[in-house]
Amino acid sequence: MTTSTSVRQQVLVLYLATSALDSPVLGWARYDGTGTTRPTTGDTDEPPYGTGVAALQDGWRLIQAAQLIPPYPGAEHETSFLKHEFFFERLVPA
Incomplete structure (x- = not known):
């Protein structure tokens, strides 16, 4: 009888300064x-990675990039959502 290792997904959402992964x-x-940590909790206000490239280098897989939508004329300097x-994701043993 063989046993299979169960895996769980971890998701990381990064909002970058620009559409470039190295921003x-x-x-x-x-x-x-996995249920071992709670969302967005931690002991620091520092981001887990300085750039999206750093997350890739640590083994995270990019599954969705920001859709590039130009601002409406006249709205270039208005405050809105973080668009980048x-x-x-990464899969880890359960």
Whole structure:
């Protein structure tokens, strides 16, 4: 009889300064399907990675990049949502 290793998904959402993966992280959220950590909790206000490239180098897989939508004329300097959103995932043993 063989046993299979169960895996769970961890999701990391990084909001970057621009659409480039090597731009600085402005905001982030983490979700852990293993249940070992709670979303977005931590001991620091520092992002888990300085750039999206750093997350890739640490083994996270990019699953969705930000859709590039130009601002409406006249709205270039208005405050809005963080538009450069990137979703990463990694699978870890349960």
